[in-house]
Amino acid sequence: MGNRYTWRTSIVEILALLLGLVFLVPFYYVISNSLKPFAEILTNTSALPKMLMFDNYVNAFEKLNFLTVFKNSLIITIGSNIVLVIFCSMAAYMLVRTKKKISNIIFMTFVAAMIIPFQSLMIPLIKTAGNLGLLNSMWGLVFMYLGFGSGMTIFLYHGFIKGIPLELEEAAIIDGCTRFGVFWRIVFPLLKPITVTIVILNSLWIWNDFLLPSLVLQDPELRTIPLATFFFFGQYTKQWDLALAALVIGIIPLLIFFFTMQKHIIQGITSGSIK
Incomplete structure (x- = not known):
């Protein structure tokens, strides 16, 4: 009787379906207009x-130099x-297991850093990066992503590690395992659910990021997909037909990755709720 289907349930389902359709509207506009000639986009945007x-996709693929920009985005994201994952998981582990006041201060500093707007750091960041020789370098950009992504990543790892029983580590230490070995052999394998969730969240952010790469990467050969797509918009012309096709091409790898890893996201959420 408790699981009986009621009119309230049907109303909630209908509202959820309508809300889902609202979120799909931008995808409709992007995909439908990416298949139109430029003139038709200007005159009839909403219609099919x-x-x-399909020539839009061929031309966008060629003008993007897609294989190069895809490789750049892939290298930076991976x-x-x-x-x-490596540095933040180790940092979070030590912050959880080291029962000192300084550990709480450092953890709260990482959490507080999450609310600092990137725009307030742009100018000093670029000046410092220039002095260190990190500009116009993909690995310099990776180093910056480590700094900007550490706050959220450590925060997520910190909460998950607190749910891991300390007895597992004590048993490993008794068997002669070092603290370094305890982390990599015992703790890190148990972090798989949250690690997958972190990788997906960071991949969505880094793959689609435009502002930081636009400040760091000046060489056309180092452009990522968002940077290459931006150059369809000139001072006097905007190639909407090619730009929208390029957006779809750029989204496809991320969608494939997301749906492939979706099962692991659900496992991570379930595991976290049980803990």
Whole structure:
């Protein structure tokens, strides 16, 4: 009787369906207009395309130099995720297991850094990066993503590690394992659910980021997908047909990655709720 389908349930489902359709509206505009000629986009934006212009995708692929910009985005995203996972997981572990006041101060400093707007740091960041030789370098950009992503990553790892029983580590130490070995052999494998969630969140941010790469990467050969797409918008012309096709091409790898990892996201949420 408790699971009986009621009219309230049906109303909630209808509202949820309508809300979902609202969120899909931008995707409709992007995909439908990416298949239209430029003139039709200007005259009839909301309608379905009268004729499918797949040439938009071919031209956008060529003008983007897609294989190069895709490689750049992939290197930056993977490199940033690797350093974030390695350094932030170790930092969070030590902050949780070191029962000292300084550990709480350092943790709260990382959390507080999450609310600092990036715009307030742009000028000193670029000046410092220039002095250190980090500009116009993909690995310099990866280093900056480590700094800007550490706050949230450490925060998520910190909360998850607190749920891991300390007895597992004590048993490993009794068996002769070092603190370094305890982390990599015992603790880190248990962090898989939250690690997958962190990688997905950081990948969505880094892959789509425009502002930081636009400040750091000046060489056209180092452009990421968002940077390359921006150059369809000139001072006097805006190539909406090619720009929208480029957006779809740039989104596809991220969608494939997200749907591939979706199962692990659900496992991470479930594991966290049980803990």
